[in-house]
Amino acid sequence: MSSVSSLLSRPATWFRRAGRPGPSRWNTWEPPRADVLGVARTLTSATRVVDVMHLLRSEDGIEKYYTVNPGSAFADGLDSYLSGLGINVLSWEEATRRSFDLAVSCSVHPTMRRLRAPLMVLPHGAGYNRLVTESTGEAAVPAGLSRRELMRRGKVVPKAIGVSHREQIDRLAESCPEAVPYAVPVGDWCFQRITASMAHRDRYRSRLGAVDGRRLVVVHSTWSEHSLLGRHPELPLRLVTSLPADEFAVAAVLHPNVWARHTPAGVLERLGAAMDAGLMIIPPQEGWRAAVVAGDWVVGDHGSTSFYSAAADRVTLLAATGLDELDPLSPAAAFGRGAPRLDPEGDLLAQLLD
Template identity: 30%
Template sequence: MTRDGRDWEVPELKGIRAGLVVVHTIPSATRLWPIYCMLAQANSGVVWDFVVAPDRYNAPVLRFLADRGVVVVSWEDLVKGDQRRYGIALAAARDGLELLRMPVIQIAHGALREKWTPLSAGAGVLMPRTRYGTGVDFGVHQGRTVARYLVQAHRDEVDALDPELRSIAWTLGDPMVDQFDGHLDMRESFRADLDIGCGQRLVTVTSTAGRHCLWRDWPELLHRLVTELPQHRYQVIAILHPHLWYAFGEDLLNALRPSLRRGLRVVRPDDDWPVPVIAADWVLGDHGSVFHYATRSSAALLTAAFHHPSVYPGSARSELGRLVPSLSRMDQIEARLIEVAHPDVRRLYAHAGERLSSEPGAFAANVRRLVHDVLKVREPTVSACLPPLEVPRLITG
């Protein structure tokens, strides 16, 4: 149904259906890209265009798409023109979706929706905040939902939605959970590709973005790791949220240089960050999605700068922050790593990853089925599979 209440006719041109991939930021781009690959490779009867939607962090997206050689249409031309070419749109963020006329499938760009809504700057009166991505302020515009289908990773997420959004909620699973699970048996291969030597241990460090995150609240931790851990026994790889790169720019790289010279390696912001998580012996992280996804790996976990006030109370992320042991500034790092690797400690959070998806292994099939139902086109007979992870390029000293 269109915004004015009329049924949306699925367009067709010479037997070809067309879909639109709406990309806001690098995190949404890396979320949607494997989904697009899965859909495009399975059915040549559906063509896909991309569009860069409005967002304060959307500047790097055009280069991301240009590097991959896809068709990119202008956002301004799209919203002002005839959108009837497209029978469906995929998105992993919110801004501007109310301007689209075709049915939109909206997917979370990270693990679940378990943080508070961001607190804006300014001198206005503070108002009660809500759980991000679950309220009518997020999903409704002028009396109509901005998406036709709101994809949830776990059935428990549906209960957290405002009643107005539950009718459009579809529990389809999580693509990153499925990619993690599908590559766990490649851990040793990934370690070899990352040049982790025999007898060496890998410590992977993750930071989200925002006012409170590991990089902003404990920026010296990376340097402590590469200086206090013996280099012949340990390697350290950092995964920094793409928004940190685009917020701080060259200043971020300059701040990292002393650690890079001591052996730190850093994943580029648009590469496959799950690989060094799967390969890790330990993952240190804050309250971001990457650390939550690390619960699917075999690594021992240790929180660092986990900002509990940023996480919605009672959520799976909140429970994760309570169960996983923390690293303090007073700790001797190697001794703490050895301590938290003990099986008795790891049993405390052994089941934390189960709350990331109630449809493990089924996301690709579920989404492909929904997309083809919306487009009113026969689904391919080949199995729905997300593309394999690639070993990331690493920034070194």
């Protein structure tokens, strides 16, 4: 992820800034050398862009701002999330009037061409996997790699397209070859955080009730009708009531889009019976990585958090694969085809212990 910082080290002529205000007598610290804008469209992309922007330090002379690129079906709660962080939040209108040295987004949309800044786009999950024809206009191209999202009037909009693995560049070459020169392998900062947090596993387990010999099962569900919750809405309740409470703790990680689309109150109401039986709900803003680190078993689907859990060597069983909405060439699809299955109607305890 050092590529974000490296963009700021490019020659001054690479940027579009015409000038910068001089020092103000009201400042405590020296004026910034660079202004960077974080752009969010959904709560998912917002949490990821905030995470990435932490790599750019104020003490290095970087002033950070944030804005919401409007229009997503999953934008509910986004403004309140950003305003609650105590950060500089600009309206989209103001953000498109001002100039910045760099804009960073963990999603991409054609309207981001209006930004007066070099744009770097990054994935907001474990790479580019999901087929979203409403965004891409193509049935076989994953969101984030499509010509509709990346190009405008024959020109590539982003100055840099961050990929977590070079195989994504191979798929980009098929979907939008003009964008390949702008692809930059940046690794996966999110997974780096997970691996760096392994030293805190015991502390996370204690907070999630995995003490005195209890083991932790984490239920992961992405969004859509193909997800674990979409296919098997009663599975969290079945798990928490089927597993001996003195031996197992059960937590649930739900994709932020579930919360945004169905409202926090709606989500908690639907899971009320399971919560009454002991299910712990991880907030959508933060905490899911700690659950990945703390868990013993994962019951999941084709979402990135299940994929990250398997990559972190957690025992992972899939209750839904979502292959109908995945790029068949993506690692997530390969994972869905090959990962062990959990039968939601079968003996859940026996399947975990098998």
